[in-house]
Amino acid sequence: MEFALTDEQQMIAETARAFFSENATSERTRKAMASATGFDADLWQAFCTELGLSGIAIPEHAGGAGLGLIELALVAEAAGAQVAALPMLGSLALCAQAIAAGGTDAQKAELVPALLSGEMIAAYVHDAAITADGNVLTGGDGFVAHGAAAQAFVVTSNTGAWLVRAGAPGLTVTAQTTMDQTRPLARVALDGVNGEPLAEAAAAIARAHACGFIVVAAEALGGAQAALDRTVAYSNERVQFGRAIGSFQAYKHRLADLVVEIEQARSAVWWAACAADEGSDDAQLAIHAAKSFAADTFFLCAGNMIQLHGGIGFTWEHDTHLYFKRARAIQTALGNGSWHREQVAALILGDAA
Numbered sequence: 001m002e003f004a005l006t007d008e009q010q011m012i013a014e015t016a017r018a019f020f021s022e023n024a025t026s027e028r029t030r031k032a033m034a035s036a037t038g039f040d041a042d043l044w045q046a047f048c049t050e051l052g053l054s055g056i057a058i059p060e061h062a063g064g065a066g067l068g069l070i071e072l073a074l075v076a077e078a079a080g081a082q083v084a085a086l087p088m089l090g091s092l093a094l095c096a097q098a099i100a101a102g103g104t105d106a107q108k109a110e111l112v113p114a115l116l117s118g119e120m121i122a123a124y125v126h127d128a129a130i131t132a133d134g135n136v137l138t139g140g141d142g143f144v145a146h147g148a149a150a151q152a153f154v155v156t157s158n159t160g161a162w163l164v165r166a167g168a169p170g171l172t173v174t175a176q177t178t179m180d181q182t183r184p185l186a187r188v189a190l191d192g193v194n195g196e197p198l199a200e201a202a203a204a205i206a207r208a209h210a211c212g213f214i215v216v217a218a219e220a221l222g223g224a225q226a227a228l229d230r231t232v233a234y235s236n237e238r239v240q241f242g243r244a245i246g247s248f249q250a251y252k253h254r255l256a257d258l259v260v261e262i263e264q265a266r267s268a269v270w271w272a273a274c275a276a277d278e279g280s281d282d283a284q285l286a287i288h289a290a291k292s293f294a295a296d297t298f299f300l301c302a303g304n305m306i307q308l309h310g311g312i313g314f315t316w317e318h319d320t321h322l323y324f325k326r327a328r329a330i331q332t333a334l335g336n337g338s339w340h341r342e343q344v345a346a347l348i349l350g351d352a353a
Contacts, residue, residue, distance in 0.1 A: 048118035080219030102204025147186030162195030180329035
């Protein structure tokens with residue numbers, strides 16, 4: 001199968017790369033990490049209103065641009081390349097998509113425009129063990145991205161999907177201390193919370209998970225490519241024994257190996273996004289494969305980034321650690337690699353898995 005971006009898709013990719021390269025600077029990211037919300041509010045507003053790409057994969061009838069997951073992946077890749085401190089994953093890729101796909105007409109009319117404009121932040125809570133007595137929910141999730149900053153929560157389990165407002169009786173949100181401060185997590189506990197059911201829970205969950213897996217895979221791809229690009233740039237600047245360290249054979253071989261891994265990850269991500277957009281029978285297999293492979297590739301590239309930068313790469317102040325921490329967090333976000341590979345095995349082998 002051969003993948004080629006259309007002219008429109010290339011324009012979207014270039015626009016997103018230019019926006020994040022110019023605005024999602026290291027200084028702004030570090031400032032956002034120390035803020036109360038854990039994200040860059042000004043950058044988020046600019047992304048949602050000025051760039052206008054927040055609703056890129058939301059259907060037109062729900063107030064979005066009506067494009068697909070390929071376009072969404074291109075935007076997420078550009079954001080991941082800069083380790084942008086934004087609530088894109090939870091608020092847009094998971095919650096907005098879930099509501100647009102399975103919410104009631106009233107929920108769509110109220111919440112989707114607010115999420116796409118950046119006026120509201122939502123967080124996604126998923127736990128198979130959440131119990132529901134009617135629409136009264138008990139359970140929770142210990143790793144909710146931007147949960148402490150959310151005004152609403154989409155809560156899903158194996159039995160349904162609900163909307164829960166921040167401040168609802170029985171809802172407790174506790175900010176966590178996490179390794180990746182560019183995407184802070186919170187513990188969300190539900191103790192007899194009244195939830196507003198989504199009209200089509202299965203559709204909401206399926207769409208949210210497909211979008212979420214592809215977005216984190218695309219972020220990982222962008223981060224992996226940026227880690228390699230920054231390492232190559234450093235190798236051409238750093239001189240040792242009278243020559244640039246990038247000219248040494250062992251160094252070049254390490255970089256060449258990373259190029260191979262990244263290109264495989266790129267193919268996996270594009271395959272997943274394309275298969276999901278086309279409703280292919282292989283969509284689920286492709287999505288799980290992309291998430292596990294791209295996440296591992298990012299972690300490999302980020303680890304090598306630190307090593308190949310030498311002593312400066314091991315200092316906490318260097319940006320190598322932003323990439324390494326994001327890579328490690330992505331490996332466990334929305335299911336770790338082992339779980340996704342188990343899904344791939346089950347899809348291929350069936351009961352034999």
